[in-house]
Amino acid sequence: MQRLFMALARIMAVLGGVVLTLVIFVTCFSVAGRMLNGFLHGSVAQGMFPELADRLIAAGVGPLLGDFELVEAGVAFAIFAFLPLCQITGGHASVDIFTSALPRMANRVIQLIVDWVFAVVLIVIAWQLYQGMLEKVRYNETTFMLQFPVWWAYAASLVAATVAALVGLYVACARVGELATGRVILHGNEGADA
Numbered sequence: 614m615q616r617l618f619m620a621l622a623r624i625m626a627v628l629g630g631v632v633l634t635l636v637i638f639v640t641c642f643s644v645a646g647r648m649l650n651g652f653l654h655g656s657v658a659q660g661m662f663p664e665l666a667d668r669l670i671a672a673g674v675g676p677l678l679g680d681f682e683l684v685e686a687g688v689a690f691a692i693f694a695f696l697p698l699c700q701i702t703g704g705h706a707s708v709d710i711f712t713s714a715l716p717r718m719a720n721r722v723i724q725l726i727v728d729w730v731f732a733v734v735l736i737v738i739a740w741q742l743y744q745g746m747l748e749k750v751r752y753n754e755t756t757f758m759l760q761f762p763v764w765w766a767y768a769a770s771l772v773a774a775t776v777a778a779l780v781g782l783y784v785a786c787a788r789v790g791e792l793a794t795g796r797v798i799l800h801g802n803e804g805a806d807a
Contacts, residue, residue, distance in 0.1 A: 615800060618783045622697035625776050629694025636687035643680035650675035679758035686766035693773030697780035700731060701799070725788040732781040739774040746771055 652658055653674060658666040677683075699705055712720055746767035748754075754763045787798040 614783070615787075615798065618697075618701055618780050621776060622701045622780055625694045625773060626698040629691040629773070632687050632694065633691040636684050636691065639677060639680055639683050639687070643677040646674060647676040679756065682756040682759050682761075686769070689766060690769045690773055693770050693777055696735070696773070696777035700728075700735075700777065700781050700784055703799070705731075721788075721792055725785075725792055728781070728785040728788045732778070732785040735774065735778040735781040739771065739778040742767055742771045742774050 650670065653666040653670050712723060715723075746764050749762065749764035749767055755761060756763060784799065790796070791798050
């Protein structure tokens with residue numbers, strides 16, 4: 614079971630990485646276009662080669678239309694796509710100033726509680742994304758610049774959030790099993806400082 618959920622978490626992380634890379638390219642392309650557009654409108658370009666500058670401006674050299682809409686949708690998906698791997702590897706940031714002095718069993722109980730809280734929160738987030746997506750579908754809401762349906766971004770994030778919720782639930786159940794049997798179920802769960 615561990616291998617299945619780890620593979621699923623890694624696949625989601627790779628998808629999140631691909632989307633985040635595309636978001637970076639969109640941002641860089643848009644910033645470069647915005648800078649070039651500003652230069653073409655400036656006194657240097659208009660004074661030295663006004664005809665070329667005007668042609669490039671007319672051709673659409675400038676920021677990518679709706680760049681912030683694409684970035685917003687892509688980053689939301691990427692965040693949810695990285696959550697499963699972070700959850701199953703125990704990669705969330707933690708501060709153990711007080712818990713480091715506690716006995717091992719107390720720390721295991723605390724970890725169990727934290728993982729169950731994470732599981733519940735991830736399930737609630739997935740449910741709220743589902744409800745929000747239904748609202749966006751019902752009202753046929755679109756983005757301002759690109760006019761693509763907002764529910765598309767919700768649907769992509771919902772898939773990633775659902776996987777995160779399933780992985781979170783698995784981790785929480787595995788913690789119960791670890792506490793009950795004393796065996797390690799979540800192999801390779803080194804945490805953030807590993």
